[in-house]
Amino acid sequence: LGYELKLLSGKVFSLQPSLLNLRAEEGRNQSAEKERERERNNGKVLFFSYFKDLVGQEVTVELKNDLAIRGTLHSVDQYLNIKLENTRVVDQDKYPHMLSVRNCFIRGSVVRYVQLPPDGVDVDLLHDAARREARGG
Amino acid sequence: MSVEEDATVREPLDLIRLSIEERIYVKLRSDRELRGKLHIPCSLSSFFWQAFDQHLNMILGDVEEVITTVEIDDETYEEIVRKLKRKVLFLFVRGDGVILVSPPLRTT
Numbered sequence: 693l694g695y696e697l698k699l700l701s702g703k704v705f706s707l708q709p710s711l712l713n714l715r716a717e718e719g720r721n722q723s724a725e726k727e728r729e730r731e732r733n734n735g736k737v738l739f740f741s742y743f744k745d746l747v748g749q750e751v752t753v754e755l756k757n758d759l760a761i762r763g764t765l766h767s768v769d770q771y772l773n774i775k776l777e778n779t780r781v782v783d784q785d786k787y788p789h790m791l792s793v794r795n796c797f798i799r800g801s802v803v804r805y806v807q808l809p810p811d812g813v814d815v816d817l818l819h820d821a822a823r824r825e826a827r828g829g
Numbered sequence: 830m831s832v833e834e835d836a837t838v839r840e841p842l843d844l845i846r847l848s849i850e851e852r853i854y855v856k857l858r859s860d861r862e863l864r865g866k867l868h869i870p871c872s873l874s875s876f877f878w879q880a881f882d883q884h885l886n887m888i889l890g891d892v893e894e895v896i897t898t899v900e901i902d903d904e905t906y907e908e909i910v911r912k913l914k915r916k917v918l919f920l921f922v923r924g925d926g927v928i929l930v931s932p933p934l935r936t937t
Binding site: 805 | 857888918919920922923926
């Protein structure tokens with residue numbers, strides 16, 4: 693005869709005559725929760741790491757005001773603010789006010805898209821980033 | 830109940846995680862829609878490189894963006910103009926513009 697107790701925290705305990713069973717379940721519950729916690733936490737720095745690996749590549753940043761800037765990714769930070777070098781505005785006739793701008797800092801919150809390198813992303817870089825996340829997370 | 834596994838849907842973000850490596854439809858602000866593949870370049874045994882995070886920043890592949898603009902003719906009522914913009918390969922979408930994420934609609 694066993695009972696199941698569902699606590700508010702979401703842990704499920706099985707009350708069985710054997711105490712060993714109880715501890716085993718709890719252990720599994722905890723590790724499952726830790727796994728989920730880790731997965732959620734990874735998301736916090738995930739794209740930051742991804743962009744760090746993308747430094748040096750040519751990207752096109754499209755802003756929320758429809759301005760599109762093409763340049764070399766110089767640096768990025770935790771807020772996904774972007775620094776671009778060697779920038780050119782994509783539609784220069786439409787946005788002439790940035791003709792002479794060659795380097796810029798873009799606040800992360802005004803970015804709509806970042807168009808990543810047309811030749812695709814280096815999968816090995818991503819593999820490394822993923823592995824680093826797994827170790828650090 | 831069995832012990833929770835990775836495939837258990839516990840929160841809304843898990844629903845999106847089910848769509849990893851699948852095509853999805855994303856509705857954005859400013860009357861934009863994206864159809865693309867929620868990209869996950871690698872998945873190690875116990876770790877998912879997530880193609881999105883809790884802000885709904887995401888990386889899509891083979892994306893097609895549709896911007897819908899409505900022009901109103903003076904005589905008739907409405908004319909709906911659709912502009913198609915195609916993006917190459919990979920696109921990072923910032924999460925604060927995302928309204929909804931869903932499996933692709935079975936229309937066009």
